[in-house]
Amino acid sequence: MLDKLRQFISDVVSPTAPDELIFDDGGYRLAATALLIHVISLDGEPSEVERSKLHKLLETRFDLDSTTAARLIASATLAEGEAVDLYNFTSVIMRSVNEQGRLRIVEMMWELVFADGQVTEFEENVVWRAADLLAVSSRDRVNLKRQVAAQQSETDPAN
Numbered sequence: 001m002l003d004k005l006r007q008f009i010s011d012v013v014s015p016t017a018p019d020e021l022i023f024d025d026g027g028y029r030l031a032a033t034a035l036l037i038h039v040i041s042l043d044g045e046p047s048e049v050e051r052s053k054l055h056k057l058l059e060t061r062f063d064l065d066s067t068t069a070a071r072l073i074a075s076a077t078l079a080e081g082e083a084v085d086l087y088n089f090t091s092v093i094m095r096s097v098n099e100q101g102r103l104r105i106v107e108m109m110w111e112l113v114f115a116d117g118q119v120t121e122f123e124e125n126v127v128w129r130a131a132d133l134l135a136v137s138s139r140d141r142v143n144l145k146r147q148v149a150a151q152q153s154e155t156d157p158a159n
Contacts, residue, residue, distance in 0.1 A: 029062055031092035032105045033076035034083065035130055039112050041080070042122045053115040057108050086126070090133035102134040106141060110148040117152075 036054055040046040046054075058069040083089065093102060109130060113123045131141040 001132050028093050028096035028101075029058075029072060030076050030079060031089040032097075032108070033058060033072050034080040035081045035086065035093075035105070036108060036112055037073070037076050038083070038086070039109050040115075041124055042126060043118075043120055048149050049114050050112060053112055057111060060102065061108060086130050086133055090130060093134060099135070102136055103140060103144065106131045106134065106136050107144045107148060110145050114148055114152045128131060 033054075033122055036057070037046075040050040042138055054073065055066070055069055058072060058152065059066060062069075062072075064072065079089075093105065097105070106127065109127045113127060124143060127145075131138075
């Protein structure tokens with residue numbers, strides 16, 4: 001199974017990868033989306049709110065149309081399903097994305113954690129581990145969490 005994942009990542013990053021898997025030169029969008037899918041899948045099947053939020057984030061943050069975002073989600077779901085750890089995805093991101101971009105990915109993770117209005121310790125732990133692997137400091141991770149929580153309470157006063 002690990003060999004399949006390595007081959008999949010290699011195919012995504014490779015310039016000879018099939019067209020349906022190419023979303024950018026470094027494969028970071030696929031890797032980031034797989035991390036995001038992992039976050040919303042921690043507590044079981046992702047809710048409609050979480051799926052919708054993921055789709056919206058990908059469209060706005062990665063400047064994708066709806067069809068391309070859906071294809072990216074489908075490909076990333078396959079990759080995430082075969083993953084044994086977060087390192088396979090974070091290593092691709094580390095090679096391709098600068099510090100500001102990595103902060104944005106962690107912010108997206110927090111946005112998905114807060115999307116359903118319930119933050120579990122499993123979700124917090126995954127964001128912590130991913131942020132650590134992405135060389136995002138604890139201070140930045142906590143600040144991003146607070147910012148997203150504040151934005152969430154502004155848009156949804158019931159939470």
